[in-house]
Amino acid sequence: xxxxxxxxxxxxxxxxxxxxxxxxxxxxxxxxxxxxxxxxxxxxxxxxxxxxxxxxxxxxxxxxxxxxxxxxxxxxxxxxxxxxxxxxxxxxxxxxxxxxxxxxxxxxxxxxxxxxxxxxxxxxxxxxxxxxxxxxxxxxxxxxx
Amino acid sequence: xxxxxxxxxxxxxxxxxxxxxxxxxxxxxxxxxxxxxxxxxxxxxxxxxxxxxxxxxxxxxxxxxxxxxxxxxxxxxxxxxxxxxxxxxxxxxxxxxxxxxxxxxxxxxxxxxxxxxxxxxxxxxxxxxxxxxxxxxxxxxxxxxxxxxxxxxxxxxxxxxxxxxxxxxxxxxxxxxxxxxxxxxxxxxxxxxxxxxxxxxxxxxxxxxxxxxxxxxxxxxxxxxxxxxxxxxxxxxxxxxxxxxxxxxxxxxxxxxxxxxxxxxxxxxxxxxxxxxxxxxxxxxxxxxxxxxxxxxxxxxxxxxxxxxxxxxxxxxxxxxxxxxxxxxxxxxxxxxxxxxxxxxxxxxxxxxxxxxxxxxxxxxxxxxxxxxxxxxxxxxxxxxxxxxxxxxxxxxxxxxxxxxxxx
Numbered sequence: 001x002x003x004x005x006x007x008x009x010x011x012x013x014x015x016x017x018x019x020x021x022x023x024x025x026x027x028x029x030x031x032x033x034x035x036x037x038x039x040x041x042x043x044x045x046x047x048x049x050x051x052x053x054x055x056x057x058x059x060x061x062x063x064x065x066x067x068x069x070x071x072x073x074x075x076x077x078x079x080x081x082x083x084x085x086x087x088x089x090x091x092x093x094x095x096x097x098x099x100x101x102x103x104x105x106x107x108x109x110x111x112x113x114x115x116x117x118x119x120x121x122x123x124x125x126x127x128x129x130x131x132x133x134x135x136x137x138x139x140x141x142x143x144x145x
Numbered sequence: 146x147x148x149x150x151x152x153x154x155x156x157x158x159x160x161x162x163x164x165x166x167x168x169x170x171x172x173x174x175x176x177x178x179x180x181x182x183x184x185x186x187x188x189x190x191x192x193x194x195x196x197x198x199x200x201x202x203x204x205x206x207x208x209x210x211x212x213x214x215x216x217x218x219x220x221x222x223x224x225x226x227x228x229x230x231x232x233x234x235x236x237x238x239x240x241x242x243x244x245x246x247x248x249x250x251x252x253x254x255x256x257x258x259x260x261x262x263x264x265x266x267x268x269x270x271x272x273x274x275x276x277x278x279x280x281x282x283x284x285x286x287x288x289x290x291x292x293x294x295x296x297x298x299x300x301x302x303x304x305x306x307x308x309x310x311x312x313x314x315x316x317x318x319x320x321x322x323x324x325x326x327x328x329x330x331x332x333x334x335x336x337x338x339x340x341x342x343x344x345x346x347x348x349x350x351x352x353x354x355x356x357x358x359x360x361x362x363x364x365x366x367x368x369x370x371x372x373x374x375x376x377x378x379x380x381x382x383x384x385x386x387x388x389x390x391x392x393x394x395x396x397x398x399x400x401x402x403x404x405x406x407x408x409x410x411x412x413x414x415x416x417x418x419x420x421x422x423x424x425x426x427x428x429x430x431x432x433x434x435x436x437x438x439x440x441x442x443x444x445x446x447x448x449x450x451x452x453x454x455x456x457x458x459x460x461x462x463x464x465x466x467x468x469x470x471x472x473x474x475x476x477x478x479x480x481x482x483x484x485x486x487x488x489x490x491x492x493x494x495x496x497x498x499x500x501x502x503x504x505x506x507x508x509x510x511x512x513x514x515x516x517x518x519x520x521x522x523x524x525x526x527x528x529x530x531x532x533x534x535x536x537x538x539x540x541x542x543x544x545x546x547x548x549x550x551x552x553x
Contacts, residue, residue, distance in 0.1 A: 003163075007492065008489075008547075039504065040488060040503070040504040040505070041518045041519045042518075043518070064486065064518070065486035065488035065489050066486060066489050067489070121492060123492075
């Protein structure tokens with residue numbers, strides 16, 4: 001069970017059981033990105049409020065496995081209060097982490113680091129990246145409007 | 146039959162995955178291949194690889210004999226009247242699309258009806274849905290019984306004088322139920338409609354007699370019945386196939402090509418444009434020999450016994466929900482374990498060497514009907530054993546315990 005324990009770390013289960021920022025923002029308050037993973041049926045609806053290049057608020061609703069839902073919970077927590085640029089940078093770091101690439105360890109990833117074990121489970125990487133893809137799309141949309 | 150003895154023919158089964166003996170229970174997705182099939186494909190490429198139907202040379206004749214010989218094996222396997230009624234395709238999906246384009250899109254008009262169910266695999270759903278959209282025909286669903294099965298009363302309700310085509314699964318890839326094809330064919334024909342049967346989960350597991358079933362089309366895939374991927378079969382009654390338009394134009398399928406028009410070869414070749422899947426068809430022929438030698442009735446009996454054995458133990462696990470009919474199930478069990486998402490469950494089982502499927506099984510309308518987003522599925526074949534069922538049940542208990550612990 002050792003590699004399993006590496007995948008399902010306690011902090012992941014904590015986010016799965018007690019998701020942070022679960023919900024949605026009022027339409028007047030922010031934009032909404034709906035994404036799903038067509039191969040497995042996981043879905044996320046991410047609400048983002050971006051003001052003057054800053055992620056002011058982020059909430060999510062969705063259905064999925066422990067990895068996808070905990071990743072969404074961690075992501076919203078991590079990007080709230082960051083600049084859009086910093087949030088995108090974090091998304092890139094996360095993508096690198098999922099591909100098993102070396103990442104700059106001077107950056108404090110907080111809870112997100114717990115998801116690094118997913119890289120060893122290729123079939124589950126898409127679960128972890130769904131919320132981050134929604135984030136990237138949302139920030140792009142905010143920049144266009 | 147003796148499943149343990151049959152395992153010797155499947156080289157892939159003799160390995161460890163994540164430190165445990167492989168327990169392969171994802172047969173509804175694809176089955177493993179016996180050495181007889183692997184060697185038949187290998188022999189074709191090593192000894193007589195050549196194009197079919199055109200070479201005057203010796204290898205060309207051998208390849209043609211091998212390819213057409215495989216067609217005859219398929220004919221006998223499903224008891225079609227003649228080999229001309231057996232069209233080789235890339236698989237079940239291609240077969241459905243061929244009929245959706247060559248029949249439904251070519252002939253249907255507004256007011257006509259295509260009747261199907263919400264249980265269908267996307268492959269037997271989207272082609273009809275899109276054909277209905279393109280032609281203005283109505284897309285209708287046979288209402289399902291509480292356990293997801295299709296009753297004849299419901300079929301009678303749904304099929305009307307306007308129905309031109311009924312498309313239905315023989316065996317569901319999620320619920321494991323078997324539809325009463327013969328009776329449905331009778332109702333469809335009484336109303337002047339054709340019956341298309343998705344046999345992807347039927348042909349590998351039970352004896353098929355298309356004349357007895359009296360369906361107009363029956364489609365299935367080689368790779369789910371011990372054969373290679375990339376090849377499948379569309380059976381169609383001669384009179385229906387003759388009316389149907391080819392959907393792929395090119396070499397091999399023509400009679401005469403004039404400047405401004407062309408004519409087609411006779412059945413079945415008018416549907417086989419381009420160089421066909423020669424090695425695949427030969428491999429499928431070898432798979433049919435293999436299955437026939439064991440006997441489809443024996444395979445069906447073995448699988449029913451395994452499923453009953455598994456259901457009995459799985460029902461004992463608290464929090465485990467099984468979907469589909471309680472009785473008379475084909476060779477698969479779809480379920481969910483409370484508190485454990487099917488993906489997480491599949492990962493935990495995989496860490497014990499047990500391969501199952503998790504997800505929506507290409508049946509999103511059915512998932513919505515069941516009111517779930519995903520499920521887990523264990524599916525069996527002729528080489529699975531009671532010991533493997535025991536391993537699955539032990540794995541499920543461990544997963545439950547594992548997630549119980551991480552949650553507490």
